[in-house]
Amino acid sequence: MDYALSDLLMFTPEVYLRLFVRANQSLGLWLAAVVAAIGAVALLLRRARPAARQGALMLVAAGWGLTAAHFLAQLYAPINWPVTGFVWAFALEGVLLGAVALRRPPAPVRTSLLVVALVALSILASLTALAAGTATAVALPGITPDMTAVGTVALLALLPRVWRWPLLVVPVLWCLFSALTHQALALWLPMAVPGVGLVLGAIVACWPSRSAARAKRQAPGRSA
Amino acid sequence: MPPLDRRDFLAGLLAVGAMSRIPALFAAEENAPLTRAIPASGETLPVIGMGTWRTFNVGRDPALLDQRQRVLETFFARGGRLIDASPMYGTAEAVVGELLERLSPDARFAATKVWTGDESATRESVANSQALWRIPRFDLMQVHNLVGWEGHLETLKAMKAAGEIRYIGITTSHGRRHADVERLLAREPLDFVQLTYNILDREAEARLLPLAQERGIAVIANRPYQGGRLFDRFQSRPLPDWAEEVGASNWAEYFLKFIVSHPALTCAIPATTTVEHMRENMGALYGRLPDAAQRQRMANHLEDL
Ligand SMILES: NC(=O)c1ccc[n+]([C@@H]2O[C@H](COP(=O)([O-])OP(=O)(O)OC[C@H]3O[C@@H](n4cnc5c(N)ncnc54)[C@H](OP(=O)(O)O)[C@@H]3O)[C@@H](O)[C@H]2O)c1
Numbered sequence: 350m351d352y353a354l355s356d357l358l359m360f361t362p363e364v365y366l367r368l369f370v371r372a373n374q375s376l377g378l379w380l381a382a383v384v385a386a387i388g389a390v391a392l393l394l395r396r397a398r399p400a401a402r403q404g405a406l407m408l409v410a411a412g413w414g415l416t417a418a419h420f421l422a423q424l425y426a427p428i429n430w431p432v433t434g435f436v437w438a439f440a441l442e443g444v445l446l447g448a449v450a451l452r453r454p455p456a457p458v459r460t461s462l463l464v465v466a467l468v469a470l471s472i473l474a475s476l477t478a479l480a481a482g483t484a485t486a487v488a489l490p491g492i493t494p495d496m497t498a499v500g501t502v503a504l505l506a507l508l509p510r511v512w513r514w515p516l517l518v519v520p521v522l523w524c525l526f527s528a529l530t531h532q533a534l535a536l537w538l539p540m541a542v543p544g545v546g547l548v549l550g551a552i553v554a555c556w557p558s559r560s561a562a563r564a565k566r567q568a569p570g571r572s573a
Numbered sequence: 574m575p576p577l578d579r580r581d582f583l584a585g586l587l588a589v590g591a592m593s594r595i596p597a598l599f600a601a602e603e604n605a606p607l608t609r610a611i612p613a614s615g616e617t618l619p620v621i622g623m624g625t626w627r628t629f630n631v632g633r634d635p636a637l638l639d640q641r642q643r644v645l646e647t648f649f650a651r652g653g654r655l656i657d658a659s660p661m662y663g664t665a666e667a668v669v670g671e672l673l674e675r676l677s678p679d680a681r682f683a684a685t686k687v688w689t690g691d692e693s694a695t696r697e698s699v700a701n702s703q704a705l706w707r708i709p710r711f712d713l714m715q716v717h718n719l720v721g722w723e724g725h726l727e728t729l730k731a732m733k734a735a736g737e738i739r740y741i742g743i744t745t746s747h748g749r750r751h752a753d754v755e756r757l758l759a760r761e762p763l764d765f766v767q768l769t770y771n772i773l774d775r776e777a778e779a780r781l782l783p784l785a786q787e788r789g790i791a792v793i794a795n796r797p798y799q800g801g802r803l804f805d806r807f808q809s810r811p812l813p814d815w816a817e818e819v820g821a822s823n824w825a826e827y828f829l830k831f832i833v834s835h836p837a838l839t840c841a842i843p844a845t846t847t848v849e850h851m852r853e854n855m856g857a858l859y860g861r862l863p864d865a866a867q868r869q870r871m872a873n874h875l876e877d878l
Pocket residue numbers: 623624625626627628657658717718744745746767794795796797798799800801802804825842843844845846847849850851853854
C-alpha cells in the first residue's frame with residue numbers, strides 16, 4: 350500500500366475551484382476596486398515620475414495583504430492546513446514590497462511590453478474560469494495567490510537584481526507549493542499559472558539589472 | 574371476449590395493485606439493512622458507514638454545504654448511521670456538525686479521532702470536536718494513526734469509564750504500523766480498530782483481523798475503494814456475470830460486500846461527494862453477502878482483470 354501525492358490532499362478540485370467563485374463574490378463592489386487598481390498599476394508603471402512607479406509597487410504590496418487576509422486566511426487555509434503558514438508569508442511579502450516601494454521605484458516600462466504582460470496575465474487569469482466552467486471563477490492578481498505571485502515576479506524584473514532575490518523567495522515558494530497542489534488535484538490547466546511563476550522566477554532571478562545591461566551596451570568593447 | 578365494464582376494470586386495477594405489494598412483503602428480509610454487533614456491547618451497526626476525508630471538507634461554501642446535505646440525507650435515508658471524521662480533515666467536522674443539526678437524524682453513530690502529538694490535550698481535543706459536531710457525546714473516539722496513543726488512550730479510558738464517550742479505538746491506514754497496532758490490540762481494552770482493508774489491500778487478514786475477532790474488537794475498514802483508485806482501475810470493465818450471486822449489482826457493491834463479508838469486519842466507511850455514489854454505496858447495506866468461496870472468487874477475478 351503506497352502513498353500517492355493525492356492521498357495527502359485534503360480537498361477536492363471542486364472545492365478548490367469554488368474558492369475563486371467565492372473570493373470574487375464575497376468582495377462585492379471591492380472587486381471593481383481591485384480591477385481598477387490593476388489598471389492603475391499598469392498606468393503608473395509607464396510614468397517617468399519615480400513617485401508614480403513607487404505608487405504602483407505600493408498597490409502591489411497592498412494586493413499581497415488582501416490576498417493573505419481574504420483568499421488565503423478566510424477561504425483557503427480552513428480547508429488546507431499548510432496554507433496557514435503562507436498567510437504570514439504573504440503578509441511579510443506585502444510589507445517587504447511596501448518597504449522597497451518607499452526606497453526604490455521600479456524602472457519604467459514601455460507601453461508595448463505592458464500590453465503584452467496584461468494580455469498574458471488575462472490569459473492566465475482565465476484558466477481557473479475555464480477549469481471551473483464559469484467566468485465567475487476568474488483569478489485576479491491582488492485577490493488570488495497564484496496570480497498575485499506571477500504578476501509580482503514579472504514586476505520584480507524592474508528592480509535591480511540584488512533587490513529581487515529576497516522578494517522572489519515567497520512568490521517562488523508559493524508557486525512551487527501551488528504547482529504540486531494542482532498536480533495532486535489533476536487540475537492541469539490552472540497549474541499553468543504557478544508553472545509560469547516558477548519559470549519566470551528563475552528567469553527574473555538571473556536576468557541582469559537594467560542599469561547593468563545598459564552599462565554593458567554602452568561599453569561593448571571592454572570585455573573583448 | 575366480452576367487453577370489460579367499468580366495475581370489472583376497477584376491480585382488476587385493485588387486484589394488480591394488491592399483487593404488486595406482495596413481492597415487497599416477501600422481500601422484507603432483503604430490505605433489512607445488514608448489521609453487525611459491536612462485540613464489546615452487542616449493539617448493532619449497519620455494515621456500511623461513511624467517511625469524510627476530502628469529501629466533507631468544503632469550508633463554509635453555502636452551495637457545497639447544501640449539496641453535501643443531500644449526500645448525508647441519502648446516507649441516513651438508506652439506513653446509514655456511522656459517520657467517521659477527524660480533526661485532521663480540515664472543516665469536515667464543522668460541516669458534519671452543521672449538517673447534523675440541519676437534518677437531526679433519528680439515529681447516528683458519531684465517530685471521530687484525537688489527532689495531536691500533545692498527549693495531555695486529549696480532553697481539549699474531544700471537547701473541540703464535540704463543539705464542532707454540535708453533539709453532547711461521541712459514540713466512538715479513536716486515536717488517529719496512533720499519534721500520541723499512550724497518553725490519549727489513558728485519558729480516553731477514563732472518559733469512557735465516566736460515561737463521557739461510549740467506545741474507544743485506534744486507527745491506522747495504508748498498512749502502516751501494523752506491528753504496533755497488533756501489540757495494542759493484544760493488550761489494550763479497545764472497542765474498535767480502524768484500518769485499511771479492501772479487495773486489493775488485504776494485509777490485515779493475516780494477523781490483525783483474526784486478532785481483533787479473537788479479542789472481541791470491532792473493525793472499521795477505511796479506504797474501502799483505495800481512495801477511489803479501485804474505480805479508476807475496474808469501473809470501465811463489466812461486472813462478472815455471476816455478480817448477482819454475490820449480491821453485487823455494481824462495482825461499489827462488489828468492493829464493499831467483499832469487505833463486510835469478512836467475519837471480523839464490523840463496517841466499511843466509503844467516502845463520497847455525490848448523491849448518486851452514496852446511493853450505490855448504500856446498496857451494499859442490503860441483500861446477500863458472499864460466502865468464503867465466493868469471496869475468493871471475487872478477489873481472483875480482479876487479479877485476472
Ligand atoms: N488513518 C485514518 O484514520 C484514516 C485513513 C484513511 C481514511 N480514513 C477514513 O476512511 C474513509 C474512507 O477512505 P477514503 O476517503 O480515503 O477513500 P475511499 O472511501 O476508499 O474512496 C473515496 C473515493 O471514492 C470515490 N467513490 C465513492 N463512492 C463511489 C462510487 N459509488 N462510485 C465511484 N466512485 C466512488 C469518491 O469519489 P466521489 O466523491 O466522486 O464519489 C472518492 O474519490 C475516509 O473518508 C476517512 O473517514 C481514516
